[in-house]
Amino acid sequence: KQEVTQIPAALSVPEGENLVLNCSFTDSAIYNLQWFRQDPGKGLTSLLLIQSSQREQTSGRLNASLDKSSGRSTLYIAASQPGDSATYLCAVNEKLTFGTGTRLTIIP
């Protein structure tokens, strides 16, 4: 059974800093991995999709990497802004299996 873990559960960093969010999964036989952000009480906004044949994807200040052999993905956020404050979730495969998320707070 696939299990997805995100550590830490919460993270606070000063505005302007670069940061990395972590996601690990137990079964390396994945089709894809997707990163989402969720604002309180809202739905999920897709940030990046990495297919199993890819090692990374970039969108603006966001860069996601995938290492299937080690069962890990990272989401790198450059030059963080207060508007980046949200919960970030990773999920694997079509029947999305989610981690519990990292609640990110950017301190102005």
Add this chain to the structure above:
Amino acid sequence: DAGVTQSPTHLIKTRGQQVTLRCSPKSGHDTVSWYQQALGQGPQFIFQYYEEEERQRGNFPDRFSGHQFPNYSSELNVNALLLGDSALYLCASSAAGAMNTEAFFGQGTRLTVV
């Protein structure tokens, strides 16, 4: 282009009642999945519909059932509501039943069972 839309946004029901939630997928998408998200947790997969059939199902009891219509919209039905069914219910759509397509989510329906 309207994204994934869900209705209603909020709902309060009494224990034992039945509820129906609705979802319209993003234009061009034909696959709809439903998730339950308890407070402070990641979403949990309920089931997925493709070509009007339930294609995959998560670990949820038969009280949870669904339907997909020819226009790809979908309903989630929950019977005999329990207090523990209180959660944010999320609908996601994707394209062509493929494995490597991006999923897009609606804003969710907040269900409160009292």
